[in-house]
Amino acid sequence: MTAPEPLLxxxxxxxxxxxxxxxxxxxxxMDLQVTAGEIVGIAGESGSGKSLTALTLLNLLPPGAxxxxxxxxxxxxxxxxxxxxxxxxxxxxxxxxxxxxxxxLHPMLTIGTQLTEHMRTxxxxxxxxxxxxxxxxxxxxxxxxARRVLKAYPHQFSGGMRQRIAIxxxxxxxxxxxxxxxxxxxxxxxxxxxxxxxxDELRTENDLAVLFITxxxxxxxxxxxxxxxxxxxxxxxxxxxxxxxxxxxHPYTAALLAARPHGLTSGRTLRAIxxxxxVPGQAPPGCPFEPRCAFAQPECRAAVPARVDIGGGRTLAxxxxxxxxxxxx
Amino acid sequence: xxxLSMDDVSVExxxxxxxxxxxxxxxxxxxxxGEVVGLVGESGCGKSSLARAAAGLAAPxxxxxxxxxxxxxxxxxxxxPAAQTRLQMIFQDPYGSLNPRRTVGSQLLDGIPAELGGPxxxxxxxxxxxxxxxxARAATRYPHQFSGGQRQRLAIARALAAEPKMIIADEPVTALDASAQAQVVSLLLxxxxxxxxxxxxxxxxxxxxxxxxxxxxxxxxxxxxxLAPTRQLMATPRHPYTQALVRAIPQISATxxxxxxxLGEVPDGANIPAGCRFRPRCPHAQQVCLTEPVLRPxxxxxxxxxxxxxxxxxxxxx
Numbered sequence: 001m002t003a004p005e006p007l008l009x010x011x012x013x014x015x016x017x018x019x020x021x022x023x024x025x026x027x028x029x030m031d032l033q034v035t036a037g038e039i040v041g042i043a044g045e046s047g048s049g050k051s052l053t054a055l056t057l058l059n060l061l062p063p064g065a066x067x068x069x070x071x072x073x074x075x076x077x078x079x080x081x082x083x084x085x086x087x088x089x090x091x092x093x094x095x096x097x098x099x100x101x102x103x104x105l106h107p108m109l110t111i112g113t114q115l116t117e118h119m120r121t122x123x124x125x126x127x128x129x130x131x132x133x134x135x136x137x138x139x140x141x142x143x144x145x146a147r148r149v150l151k152a153y154p155h156q157f158s159g160g161m162r163q164r165i166a167i168x169x170x171x172x173x174x175x176x177x178x179x180x181x182x183x184x185x186x187x188x189x190x191x192x193x194x195x196x197x198x199x200d201e202l203r204t205e206n207d208l209a210v211l212f213i214t215x216x217x218x219x220x221x222x223x224x225x226x227x228x229x230x231x232x233x234x235x236x237x238x239x240x241x242x243x244x245x246x247x248x249x250h251p252y253t254a255a256l257l258a259a260r261p262h263g264l265t266s267g268r269t270l271r272a273i274x275x276x277x278x279v280p281g282q283a284p285p286g287c288p289f290e291p292r293c294a295f296a297q298p299e300c301r302a303a304v305p306a307r308v309d310i311g312g313g314r315t316l317a318x319x320x321x322x323x324x325x326x327x328x329x
Numbered sequence: 330x331x332x333l334s335m336d337d338v339s340v341e342x343x344x345x346x347x348x349x350x351x352x353x354x355x356x357x358x359x360x361x362x363g364e365v366v367g368l369v370g371e372s373g374c375g376k377s378s379l380a381r382a383a384a385g386l387a388a389p390x391x392x393x394x395x396x397x398x399x400x401x402x403x404x405x406x407x408x409x410p411a412a413q414t415r416l417q418m419i420f421q422d423p424y425g426s427l428n429p430r431r432t433v434g435s436q437l438l439d440g441i442p443a444e445l446g447g448p449x450x451x452x453x454x455x456x457x458x459x460x461x462x463x464x465a466r467a468a469t470r471y472p473h474q475f476s477g478g479q480r481q482r483l484a485i486a487r488a489l490a491a492e493p494k495m496i497i498a499d500e501p502v503t504a505l506d507a508s509a510q511a512q513v514v515s516l517l518l519x520x521x522x523x524x525x526x527x528x529x530x531x532x533x534x535x536x537x538x539x540x541x542x543x544x545x546x547x548x549x550x551x552x553x554x555x556l557a558p559t560r561q562l563m564a565t566p567r568h569p570y571t572q573a574l575v576r577a578i579p580q581i582s583a584t585x586x587x588x589x590x591x592l593g594e595v596p597d598g599a600n601i602p603a604g605c606r607f608r609p610r611c612p613h614a615q616q617v618c619l620t621e622p623v624l625r626p627x628x629x630x631x632x633x634x635x636x637x638x639x640x641x642x643x644x645x646x647x
Contacts, residue, residue: 045506046477158594159372188371188533189577194590196579215506218536218579222587246583257581259511261536270540272511276476 007209008034008177011070015056018064024281026052027233039203039210041224047277049233050213054179057094059086091122095175099182101162105154112150115169122173137168141198160191181213196223217260221245229253232278232288235307239314249316252289295320331359332495332527338392340378347599352378354551360527367542367559368531373595375551376531380499384418417493421500423484427472433483434468440490457486461516478509495527514541536578539563547571550606557630567632569611613640
C-alpha cells in the first residue's frame with residue numbers, strides 16, 4: 001500500500017539570492033512535507049531561512065532569486081509555472097498571514113472592501129454574495145458583530161483582532177494550505193492563546209493544513225503535530241513535535257531548548273548558544289552549526305552531514321548525535 | 330533602604346479625542362540594591378508609562394518618585410544632575426539609545442563621568458566592552474555593523490558607562506531570538522549580582538521574568554493587582570489576572586495542550602470599568618467586585634482581589 005501523496009511536498013529545494021558578489025545560497029537541499037489537515041511547524045533562529053521558505057512557496061522572492069528542486073502542491077509541480085499559474089495557487093491554493101497584520105491590511109480601505117475584493121476576482125462572486133461570504137468568514141474567525149465590522153477600518157481594531165481579520169482575508173478563497181509566519185510574535189500571550197486555538201479549530205473545521213513558522217518552542221509544542229528545526233537554510237532535525245522537543249536528537253535543538261525560559265520550572269539558568277548564527281554565503285564547509293556546537297568533533301568539519309532517517313518518522317542531520325544519544329542511554 | 334521608590338504614582342495623558350487617560354493610577358513599588366523586580370502585564374497596562382516616569386523621562390501627574398533618597402525630576406533638555414545619571418534606562422530598541430552615525434567608542438566616552446581623565450577614559454571604554462562580552466575592536470565600529478543582540482549589549486555598555494546604581498529595562502529582549510535573549514538577560518543578572526545594582530525589568534513575557542526577577546509585580550490597567558516573590562507568584566498566582574497570564578504561556582510538554590486564552594482585551598484607559606478593573610474579563614466576578622478592591626496582604630501575597638482567599642479554596646490549579 002502506498003501512502004497518499006501529501007498536500008505539499010518539497011524535495012531538494014535550493015534557493016539563492018542575488019548579492020553584490022554573486023548569488024548567495026540561502027536554502028540548501030530542503031525536504032519538507034505537509035499533509036492535508038495537519039499543522040506543521042518550522043522553528044529556528046532569525047536568519048535560518050524560515051520566512052524565505054514560505055516566500056518561495058508563493059513565488060514572492062525578490063527578482064534575481066534562483067530556485068531549483070521540486071515543490072509539488074496538490075499533485076501539481078509549482079516550480080517552472082508562469083505568473084498565471086502562481087496567481088491561481090496564491091489565495092485559492094496557498095495563503096499566508098504575516099507577523100505584522102497591518103502590512104496585510106490597507107489602512108484606508110474598510111474591512112469589507114478588503115475582504116470582498118479578492119473574492120470577487122478570485123471566486124467570481126457578485127458583490128452581494130461576496131458580502132455574505134465576508135460575514136461568514138468573520139464569524140469563522142470569531143469576530144462578533146461581523147456586519148458592523150465590514151464598515152470599519154483596520155486602525156479601529158487591536159493587534160489581536162487585526163490578526164483575526166488578516167486570517168479571515170487569507171481564508172477568503174478557500175485555500176488548502178495556510179502559511180502563518182510568526183503570526184502571534186507581536187501579540188500578548190493572552191491574545192496569542194486565542195489565535196492559536198483559532199488556527200487549531202480552523203484546521204479541524206475546514207480540513208485546512210497549516211505551515212506555522214515560529215521561534216517560540218512553547219508555541220511549537222502546543223500547536224503543531226510535526227516540526228522542522230531550521231538552521232542556516234537547512235533542516236537540522238524533523239519529526240513528531242513532542243518527540244523532537246522532549247527527546248531532541250540534534251545538539252542545535254537541545255541548545256535552543258536550553259536557551260528558552262521555562263516559566264514553571266524553577267532553579268535553572270538560561271544557557272545562551274555561544275556565537276552568532278551563520279551569515280548566508282559564509283557557512284563553514286562542514287556542519288553549519290559546528291562552530292557553535294558543544295559536541296563538535298573533527299569529522300563535523302569534513303562535510304555537511306546528510307539528513308538521515310532515524311526511525312519513527314524522524315530525520316536528523318548530525319554525525320555525532322547518534323553516538324551521543326547512545327552514550328546517554 | 331530602597332534604591333528606587335515609587336509612592337502613589339499616577340501618570341495621565343490628555344487627548345482631544347479620548348479626554349484624560351490614566352495610564353498609571355496610584356502605584357507603590359520599590360527596588361532595593363542587588364534586587365531584580367519584574368513588572369509584567371499586557372500591552373496597554375501602563376508598564377512603560379510607569380517606567381518612563383520612574384526614570385525621570387516624563388513627569389508623573391501625582392505621587393512621589395525617589396532615587397537614592399532624592400526626588401526624581403524630569404530634566405527635559407537640561408543636563409541631568411550627576412547624581413541622577415546613576416539611574417539609567419534601557420529600551421526595547423537599542424537604536425533608541427545609540428546614534429547610528431557615531432562609532433560605538435565615541436558614544437561610550439560620552440557617558441563616562443568627567444572625573445575620569447586622559448588615557449583612563451579609553452581604558453574604561455575597553456573595560457565596558459569587555460564587561461558586556463564585546464571585543465575591544467567594537468569601539469571603532471558603528472551600531473549597524475552589529476546584530477540585534479550585540480546592539481542591545483552595546484546599549485547596556487552605554488548605560489554602564491555612567492556607573493549606574495539602578496537600571497530600568499523596558500522590554501530589553503523582546504525583539505531578540507531566544508539565544509540572544511539568554512545572553513542579554515544573563516548579562517543583566519550578572520551586573521545586578523556583581524555590582525549590587527537594582528534592576529526593574531519590564532516585560533510582557535512572564536516566563537522570562539520568572540527566570541530572573543526576585544519579586545514580580547503584575548500590572549493591569551494602571552494598577553498593581555498582585556505583588557509577590559516571583560516563584561510563588563508563578564506557582565500559586567492569587568489574582569485571576571495573574572492566573573490568566575500564567576495559563577496563557579505556551580508550554581513544552583509530552584502531552585501538549587493549547588494555552589488558555591483570556592477573554593476580551595485591556596479596556597481603554599479613558600474608559601475604566603467601575604469597581605474592580607478586571608471585572609469585565611474575570612471569570613470569577615461577583616456582586617462584591619462592583620466595589621474597587623485595594624492591594625492587600627492575602628495568602629502570603631499582596632493581592633487586589635476581594636475573592637482571593639475564597640478562590641484559592643476552589644483549587645484553581647495552573
